Structures are given as C-alpha cells and as structure tokens.
Amino acid sequence: MYFSGSLLTTEEPPGREGCAVVLGQKPRSAAQQRHSVTATVSKMAGADGDDSLYPIAVLIDELRNEDVQLRLNSIKKLSTIALALGVERTRTELLPFLTDTIYDEDEVLLALAEQLGNFTMLVGGPEYVHCLLPPLESLATVEETVVRDKAVESLRKISQEHSPVDLEVHFEPLVKRLASGDWFTSRTSACGLFSVCYPRVSSTVKAEIRQHFRTLCSDDTPMVRRAAASKLGEFAKVLEPEYVKSDIISLFTALASDEQDSVRLLAVEACVSIATLLPQEDLETLVMPTLRQAAEDKSWRVRYMVADKFSELQKAVGSEITKNDLVPAFQNLLKDCEAEVRAAAANKVKEFCENLPEDNREQIIMTHILPCVKELVSDTNQHVKSALASVIMGLSTILGKDNTIEHLLPLFLAQLKDECPEVRLNIISNLDCVNEVIGIRQLSQSLLPAIVELAEDAKWRVRLAIIEYMPLLAGQLGVEFFDEKLNTLCMAWLIDHVYAIREAATCNLMKLVEKFGAEWAQNTIVPKVLGMANDPNYLHRMTTLFCINALSEACGQEITTKQMLPVVLKMSNDQVANVRFNVAKSLQKIGPVLDSNALQTEVKPVLEKLATDSDMDVKYFAQEAISVLALA
Amino acid sequence: VSGVCFSADIISTVEFNYSGELLATGDKGGRVVIFQHEQEVGFSKNRPHLRGEYNVYSTFQSHEPEFDYLKSLEIEEKINKIRWLPQQNAAHFLLSTNDKTIKLWKISERDKRAEGYNLKDEDGRVRDPFRITSLRVPVLMPMDLMVEASPRRIFANAHTYHINSISVNSDHETYLSADDLRINLWHLEITDRSFNIVDIKPANMEELTEVITAAECHPHQCNVFVYSSSKGTIRLCDMREAALCDRHSKFFEEPEDPSSRSFFSEIISSISDVKFSHSGRYMMTRDYLSVKVWDLNMENRPVETYQVHEYLRSKLCSLYENDCIFDKFECCWNGSDSAIMTGSYNNFFRMFDRNTRRDITLEASRESSKPRATLKPRKVSTGGKRKKDEISVDSLDFNKKILHTAWHPKDNVIAVAATNNLYIFQDKIN
Secondary structure (H helix, E strand, O other), rough: OOOOHHHHHOOOOOOOOEEEEHHOOOOOOOHHHHHHHHHHHHHHOOOOOOOHHHHHHHHHHHOOOOHHHHHHHHHHHHHHHHHHHHHHHHHHHHHHHHHHOOOOOOHHHHHHHHHHHOOHHHHHHHHHHHHHHHHHHOOOOOHHHHHHHHHHHHHHHHHHHOOOHHHHHHHHHHHEEEOOOOHHHHHHHOOOOOOHHHHHHHHHHHHHHHHHHHHHHOOOOHHHHHHHHHHHHHHHHHHOHHHHHHHHHHHHHHHHHOOHHHHHHHHHHHHHHHHHHOOOHHHHHOOOOHHHHHHOOOOHHHHHHHOHHHHHHHHHHHHHHHHHHHHHHHHHHOOOOHHHHHHHHHHHHHHHHHOOOOOHHHHHHHHHHHHHHHHHHOOHHHHHHHHHOOOOHHHHHHHHHHHHHHHHHHHHHHHHHHEEEEEHHHHOHHHHHHHHHHHHHHHHHHHHHHHHHHHOOOOOOHHHHOOOOOOHHHHHHHHHHHHHHHHHHHHOOOOOOOOOHHHOOOOOHHHHHHHHOOHHHHHHOOHHHHHHOOOOOHHHHHHHHHHHHHHHHHHHHHHHHHHHHHHHHHHOOOHHHHHHHHHHHHHHHHHHHHHHHHHEEEEHHHHHHHHOOOOHHHHHHHHHHHHHHOOO | OEEEEOOOOOOOEEEEOOOOOOEEEEEEEOOOEEEEEOOOOOOOOOOOOOEEEEEEEEEEEEEOOOEEEEEEOEEEEOOOEEEEEOOOOOOOOEEEEOOOOOEEEEEEEEEEEEOOOEEOOOOOOOOOOHHHOOOOOOOEEEEEEEEEEEEEEEOOOOOOOOOOEEEEOOOOOOOEEEEEEEEEEEEOOOOOOOOOEOOOOOOOOHOOOOOEEEEOOOOOOEEOOOOOOOOEEEEEOOOOOOOOOOOOOOOOOOOOOHOOOOOOHHHOOOOOOEEEOOOEEEEEEEEOOEEEEOOOOOOOOOOEEEEEEEEHHHHHHHHHHHHHHOOOOHHHEOOOOOEEEEEEEEEEEEEEOOOOOOEEEOOOOOOHOOOOOOOOOOEEEEOOOOOOEEEEHHHHHOOOEEEEEEOOOOOOOOEEEEEEEEEEEEEOOO
C-alpha cells in the first residue's frame, strides 16, 4: 500500500513483492523481528542487496512524506527501519533525527512515542537503552496530552530496562529536568515518572525525588498540581512507610484544600490509595479529617467525586469507620442539593449496602439508608431516579424476602409507574434480582401495564430498549404468561413503522424461539409471520422474509421445509423487485437448513428464474445465491 | 507617545497574549494577524524594553464564510473574539471564534529542515532503485525561521445564537463561550461536547426581555464567572454551587436615576463589555455612555463611574436613527489596574487614571501617529462657543469608531483598532 503516493512515477523494481511481504508482516516481538530481517539480510548477502534495501529506503523517505498516512505508516514500521540500519546507526543517526521531529501531527507523534517504548533491543539492548531518552523527553513536552501520556508510558516502560547505575546517571536527571522545566507540559509529565525510579535509586537521590515531588504539589499552575494530585496515590505506594506519614499526608492535606476545586477533587482519588497504605489506627487522625471535609466541600464537583469513589473509599477505610463516618456521609450525599451528586450516590446504593459489615447490615440499611432511598424514588430529577432504578433491585437480595415485600416492593411499583421511561426500563432490565428473592408474580400485575406503555411509547428508541429486554422477561415470566399477555406485542412490533424496530422485533422472535423451542414457534408465531406474506404493504412482506431468515435455523429443517419454504417460493413472483431479491437472499440463507432434495427440485428452478429477472439487483442476488448454494 | 500603523481589513478584535510579546487581531474577513514585539538592538540602557516595534509574525485564515442549509442562514467569517491560552510550551495557542464556531490554533516556529532522501538526489531527480547500495537517514539542517499556524481543534455546533464572548478559565483546562441566550463550558481537549451552564431562553420567546452581552471567567478563581445583560446588570455565578448556574450568587445593578429616564434609557444602559481587573478584585463594564468599575464585594452600585462621551446624550435620537446607539464598545485595564481605556467616535479613545481621576481624549489617526510623534489631547466642545483646538459635537465623524482596544499586560503599550487600521502607541500615558 505504501508504494502508492510518491512512488507512482518510478518503475516497479524487481523483487519488490518479496520484500513487501517481509515488511508487510506486523512484527510482534523482537525475536520475530530479528527473524524477518535475518531473512532480508541473508538475501542481501546472497545475490545483490540493492532490491532488499529498496523498501527500507522507501520507508525512510516516507518518514517525511507530505501525506500523514504515509508518515504514520513509516513510523509504525520504525522497528523495520532500525533493524535494517543496525543498532549503531539507529543510535547515532535515526534517534537524533527523531528527537527533533516533534513538529508532526498528533497521531504520528503518538505512534512514535509508542514505538520508542519497545525499542530497547533495537538500540543494542539494556546497555544502550538511555539513547531512547532524548526523543521521549522531547515528546513528553508537547502540548497534546495523549502524546505526552504515551511518552510517559514508554518512559516508564524503559525505566525498568535501565540498570540501577544508568537509572541514576541518565534517567533520574531527565526526571529532574522535566520537573524543573519552564513549561508546565514538562512538569506534568515528570509527575508520572517519580514512582518508577524511586524504588531503585540511592537514598540521597530518593530524598531529591521527594523534594521535587513536594515542589510540584505546590506548583503555580493548576495543571501541574492536578498531575501531582493524580499521581499522589501511586507515589505513596512506593515510598517507605515513615515518609508516607511525614511527606505524603501533608501533601495530601494541602492538595485536598487547594483553592481550585479541580485539584481538590483529584485528592479524593488519592485518598483511596493512601488509606490502604496506613494502619487502621492512623486513619482516624491522618485521613478522616480530610475525607470528611471533602464530603462536605463547597464545590459540588468534589462531593460528586466522593460519591463516585464511595465504594473504594469504604473498602479502604474499613468497617468501623464506615459505620461511624461513612454512613452519615452517604446519607448526606443521597440528600445533596445538587442532582449530579445525588445521582452519583444513588448509583452506589447497592454496592455500599453490600459492603457494609454483615453483623448489623440490615439494621443500618433499614434505619439509615432506606429512608433516603425512599425519598429518591420521587426525586425531581430524572437522572437521579434512573440511577437509583438501575441498582435498587439489587437491594432485595441483601434484605431478604420479607423486607423486600414490605419495603422495597412499593418502591419498585412506584418506579414502574414513573413518568420517565428510562426509570421504568431500568427497573424492568433488573427484574432477575427480584425474581430470585420473591418471584416475579408479585410484580406482574404492575409490570404488564408498564411494559405495554413502553412498547407503545412514541419514541422509537424507548420501544427498541424494551424489545431488547423481551427475551429476558419471557424467561422470567414463563411461557404461559408470555402467550397470554406479551405475544401480541411482539407481533405488533413486526409492523412498526420504524425499520430499526422491525429489525429488532425479528431478532427478538429468534431469541424467543431459542428459549421456548420449535414447537412453541410452530404453534404461535410461525403462522402469524407467514400470514404477513400476503400483506398489501411490501415492507411487511419483506418482514416475513427477514423473520424467516432469522427463524429457520432455530425452527429446524422440518418447519423450514414444510411451512416456510413454500411461502418464500411463492413470493418470488412478487411484483416488487425489493421483495424478489430478498427472496433470493432468503433462499441463500435458509438453503443450508434444507435437505438437498428440496434444494434441487424446488429452490434451484426458482433461483434460475430469478437469475433471468428484468431487475439488475434481483439477478445479482439470485446468481450469488446459486453460487453460494452450489446449485449451478 | 509614538505610533506605528498597519493597514488591514476592518478589525473586529484585538488581544495581547499573557506576556505581551504577541498581539493578535482578527478581522471581518476571518483572518487573524499576529504581531510580535521585536527588541531593538543598541538602544539606551535606561529604557530597555520599550521602543521595540510590533511586526507581523504570522497571518492565517481562521474562519471561512459558511452557509447553514438547514436554517438558510449565512454564517459570516468575521472573527468576534480572540483569546490566548496561557503558554504551555514553546508554541503559542489561541482561540478564535466567529458567530458559531470556535477554533483552537497553534502558532509554532520551525528553524530546522530535514535533508537527504534515499530515492531522490538533492536536485529532486529520482534515483535508479537498482543503485541504492546504502541507506541514508535524513539529517536536520538549520533554515530560516518559519512560523506555522495550524488548527488544532474545532468546537462547533454548540451555539444556536451568535457567540459574543469566549474566556479561558484559570484552571487552564476549560473555557466558556457565550451567545445571546446561553453560556457553554468546554474542556479544551474535548470538542464533541460542552456543558450548558447558563440558559436564559424563556419557554416562550415572546417573553424575552434581555440577552447576554458578554461573559468572562475570573482571573484566579476557577469557579467564578460573570455575565452582563442588555438590561445593564451583571450576574456573578459560582460553579461550585451547582452544575447549572441558572441562579446567580451575586447581582450587580445600579438603581436608575428616575430624573434622567428617557426612551433611550434601556438601550444605552445595555452593557457591551465586561472585564475583570488583573487583581480579580474589580470588574469594569462599558455601557453606551460610560465605563463603570465595580468592587466584587459591593453589588448595589459601582465604585467608580467615568463618562466616556457624555456630550452625546443630546444626540441620542440621531444616533438611534443611524444605529450607532447599538455599537458595542469594548474596554480594557492596564497591567497594574490603575488606568482604563475605552473607545469613542471620530477615532477618539479615552483613558482614565483611577488614582488621580484624570482623564484624556486621544485621537488615533495617520497624521498624529507618525513614528516617534506625540499624541495631543483632544477636546470636544459642548457649549455654544468653541475654543481653539476644540471640535464641535456636530462635526464628529460617527463612522470612525474605535470599538476594540487592548493594553499590554505589563508595559504601557496600547493597541487601538480604528476600522481597518491598527495603531500601536507606547510609553508613558497621561
């Protein structure tokens, strides 16, 4: 592919294809790469080497092609170039060139940053890995976050390949340079590198690294403080326990009370990892004051973050603190004045309750959490209600049968009647949890009207969502209930005026047949589907064909041959060309299910006739079917 | 005071970057021109950094005229606003916007060029592929400095009405954009979604009584922003309180003087620009006839009011007829917040010293702005008798308006846009 573009003017050189194969391989490992190039090199040594160099020459030239796609392609094959150049020239020529090539498009730089992370063997192994630092250092200062992050990721990777000496001589100075760079882009990149070199350097250097990290935590630009805050937890993990207490806690406290809420909210994340590092007895004095403060922060974004990380926090601080502190905090978050916060907290209701200490879990839920949950059921904001609806059913397994019937059931029923379709859908989609505890019969009286209403909703996306839950519902409710109440709905969707609904309805029928079996299909849905073949609307006639496509396999040879095939064959005379070519497609589809006798005597003549149809598309699909079914 | 002038299409916005080293202008033709401050070598030591001239650094087409086929609306290419981003690496970044679409531009320098191809000779001739016996890795060679402007992101499809303001937040990762009825909050790295934080559109458009005229983020507090309205009021919102800022936390309004009420009261009280002081303690608003400075801690009246061209009060009727009354004058602070500047008609612009309460009227014109020339104060006569050097109100040219001005963030260098001319004046004011 890369031979197009700049090369169009040159004559095709001999041997091009052979080499293209070598280059076309996507090298997976260094070993494989070596193998493929050995092939190239040996060939080179054998006859004349010129033609083997040619593709590499193209790749090198295309590093500077005007077309981004070609440059990207070359960069992605950088390992091939490096292999051809050998380790020496890669170090002295290729890498210096790449170090200054940071003007390119983001996607090229991103690919370059990624490649360099796997380049150790190509520059001569761990001994020379530090040669990769200059290009990655310049990539770590570009403005594009994705590129910077990738460069940092690669730096972290190759840091492991540095010997302890090299790490101090080459890698650590780079981290320092980045950390004290003029622009915040370099300082943000530095934040991600401290934790990988810290464990492997001497104690003097360690002290310097801690000092650099401290400085960045109080940097002037919020960008750097955010980067430091997001790496605080990771850095804390590699620090010696005494420094966690002496250094990290003060940094954590400072970041958690930063003037910018965008920094404070990141400290909440760090809180989780710091809490896991500290012994239980220190948590109360060192972490909890900050966490309490965050849960009551003036900024809703910080409170949102607390709500969003609540399960992690709960696990990190342990059951005693959870009981005393987190339960009231969680109550407050569920009652927060900002809907975003309530929604985030509502999402965590089930997980929070699950992780409560078992000895008084039920009591805490019943007296503290459930009252708040009850209020949320009639919240003014639909996102809050729908967040709650997506988890509330999970409470029934925790609370058991009696509590579910007495306390939760009224809430489920209220939500099933909610004005917002998303709330009702979320309840319906989680029916399985409640089915296990109390059986679905308790709900079925309210369920049906809710389903019917959603099935007829004016918004097709809502109808689509409920169709997707039909197989699940059918499984929960059983075949009798389904036949009685829901079958008509499923058939009605087949003639919906939106194609996406008809398509989903077709797929739904297939899943139902898989669930209830071929016999059920034969009695209930096949007659109705086939009946539509005579519908005056050609779209409905086509739906019959689509249903047959979907159902033939599930229904088996008997039903397909005896009942479906005649209908399909009859439709080959339809006056609408769209129907006719769909007949051809259907025949191709159901052909494998039919026996060879039916294929030869019934299908073949019809397809042959369609192959001479006046419509081009009908001809095309008929011929395709003939060749696929090998009837020619 | 000395001046230098450049000619261009009608300038629609002027903005210095954070260091003052670069100055960007946008024009009606959708172009952005960036000027760079060039140090003059060998100048006397006691005035080290002034006197350098601003020369064109980069010019690029930011926006093109477009047509919205769904609404049968033409979208002008005119640049409504330019805002620089705080510098993050060797390159510079700015946001430019027309009525609908905001773009992020990168302006970067390049002084090296790669040389050496495998398949071509130096003169571009294709080499015989059979004769390639060794591989060449390109080498970087120094070259003449090249400045490139490249579009990095396009923030589109979020505004139904015309964008009047963009403002970069002090958190360095978000910015806001305001149109007549809504304010959106964007992340600088995300173009496919923005958050609507203010929406004053009434359910029934016939109940519409006011529109948003300008909006700006606080220079230090990332959660605070203000927006001004056509009714002459300013609302300050705190994004910490709620995700939607429909409720303001402060409301700045000066009670109207009933004695001066007229048919034009509402029109001339409409605020055309709002700017926070660099300190973040004050904000300045411009209405048709005056500039007001508000202390953020006092909502009921401004702490300072400066008349810009009070003599026009008697002319409001004719200014209404020729639509000039709807002109949107901008205003700006000097680097230390001790002086403010705003424009007027007849190529006049006004400066007010906040400490001494002195004010001055200056004229931006080709005659008065030969290099190294000094600007003379101008006066407009209001009474019947005209003194020497004074100009009668009736002879003011209302087609020559100075709407856009900018003040260097550190030095006493100002940029004044007078229709299609940009004047840069420097050195001491007043």
